[in-house]
Amino acid sequence: MNESRPALWQRKIDRVIEQFELTARQQEVFRMLVRGRNAQYIAEKFFISISTAKAHIHNIYRKLDVHAAPDAVLRARELGLL
Secondary structure, eight states: OOOOHHHHHHHHHHHHHHHTTOOHHHHHHHHHHTTTOOHHHHHHHHTOOHHHHHHHHHHHHHHHTOSSHHHHHHHHHHTTOO
């Protein structure tokens, strides 16, 4: 049985979420980040302030021990999660 690319990608994202124990809101924000969305978009999507969106992003980066989105992707790849 061949798994579709979206399903495989979703499983990889789920592994990152599980590995780094992201909260429910962090999971939602992380899913937006991997789709290339920025803090402004996330704030509008979830009806939160831009500073709250940035705080969620910062906390995700802290959990992944990175400082920016490209670093987060590299970190997940280093761990074999992506």
